Amino acid sequence: GQNIDQPTEMTATEGAIVQINCTYQTSGFNGLFWYQQHAGEAPTFLSYNVLDGLEEKGRFSSFLSRSKGYSYLLLKELQMKDSASYLCAVRDLPQAGTALIFGKGTTLSVSS
């Protein structure tokens, strides 16, 4: 079966670093996406990993280990506006025009 696991909730303080983990078990693997979603709003794309290693984009970085079925999203210098849900999603088929399998999301609360 297809399964993507993330912690349900995390808390952190402004200025800190937080790591959100994602483990996946899918029939195929053609890339892993991270999305940010503020309450009641649309998910917005953060990052994509298809090869092992770290991808850095400003304050956000994403890591992938295909052999372990594991990814994490690292958020540095946390700001209040980073309070949101973070969704891990896997594309199991090789074509772009195919469904993403989503985890249930991790709700991050950033306090001052």
Place this chain on the structure above:
Amino acid sequence: EAQVTQNPRYLITVTGKKLTVTCSQNMNHEYMSWYRQDPGLGLRQIYYSMNVEVTDKGDVPEGYKVSRKEKRNFPLILESPSPNQTSLYFCASSPQQGAGSPLHFGNGTRLTVT
């Protein structure tokens, strides 16, 4: 501006009254999809379309219909809504080529069925 547009943003209706949620994208994307999002369950795919006149069921298709007569539009139809279809709905699109192409989401439609 490249975008996916859904309408309406909010909808309250009664059981059994047919409704349509519209979705339109201006990016010439081949792939379009509908998801529903419920607390504790995450995003679940309802239907998807790989191109004009090509549609298929996702994980939770019961009680929904879709059509893809034009590339830009992908309406979601609830023929006889029921309270268990109360949810937040998202339309999304992506190009067909390039496995790294992310899904682009519309702003969502919050549906309440009483």
